[in-house]
Amino acid sequence: MNESQLHELLLQALEHERGGVKIYKAALKCARHPELKQEWTKYLGQTENHVVVLSNVCTALGIDPGMQTPGCKIVKDLGAALVIAMETALSAGNPAAAQIVACDCVTLAETKDHANWELIGEAAKALEENKAKVLADAYEQIEDEEDEHLYHTKGWGRELWLESLGLQAVLPPPEETDDATTAVEAARAKVAADTAREAHR
Numbered sequence: 001m002n003e004s005q006l007h008e009l010l011l012q013a014l015e016h017e018r019g020g021v022k023i024y025k026a027a028l029k030c031a032r033h034p035e036l037k038q039e040w041t042k043y044l045g046q047t048e049n050h051v052v053v054l055s056n057v058c059t060a061l062g063i064d065p066g067m068q069t070p071g072c073k074i075v076k077d078l079g080a081a082l083v084i085a086m087e088t089a090l091s092a093g094n095p096a097a098a099q100i101v102a103c104d105c106v107t108l109a110e111t112k113d114h115a116n117w118e119l120i121g122e123a124a125k126a127l128e129e130n131k132a133k134v135l136a137d138a139y140e141q142i143e144d145e146e147d148e149h150l151y152h153t154k155g156w157g158r159e160l161w162l163e164s165l166g167l168q169a170v171l172p173p174p175e176e177t178d179d180a181t182t183a184v185e186a187a188r189a190k191v192a193a194d195t196a197r198e199a200h201r
């Protein structure tokens with residue numbers, strides 16, 4: 001295990017969670033569907049907790065959670081760009097379009113968030129006992145939430161896009177109603193939405 005690259009991963013993941021808090025605050029201004037607002041309000045609270053958990057992981061591993069590597073700066077700038085995209089969409093005066101932009105931005109951010117936690121889970125398996133436990137405990141606590149953030153938001157984005165195209169949309173998306181928390185369940189939820197659409201044709 002390349003220890004300095006593990007530190008880089010944890011610091012970038014922490015920076016990404018900090019950006020995630022700002023992304024959800026901006027996304028909530030764009031959300032119009034009451035269930036979507038409710039979901040993202042929950043995810044905002046969970047993301048705030050992810051910042052705390054990852055800060056504690058860094059401290060336990062002897063890493064300064066305030067340290068900003070060049071990689072962290074890139075992560076920070078990417079997150080800020082997503083916030084700017086949502087604010088720009090909101091100020092354009094088309095609330096339905098801004099809600100879709102927010103879904104796209106949250107999906108992009110959560111794709112990376114999900115990938116970070118998968119890597120943290122893999123790294124935990126390769127570390128010596130004490131450090132492994134620190135990472136594994138955090139991973140166990142958070143991985144299901146990251147699955148939900150990604151798969152549910154992706155479902156909202158797909159169905160809101162379809163609605164905007166004037167096509168049959170299933171809202172809230174089946175990922176939401178079936179509580180999909182794995183890639184397989186999310187794929188099944190998408191099939192359920194496609195089947196419902198077929199039935200309407």
Ligand SMILES: [Fe+2]
Nearest residue numbers: 017047050113
């Ligand atoms: Fe997160």
Ligand SMILES: [Fe+2]
Nearest residue numbers: 110113146149
């Ligand atoms: Fe997340």
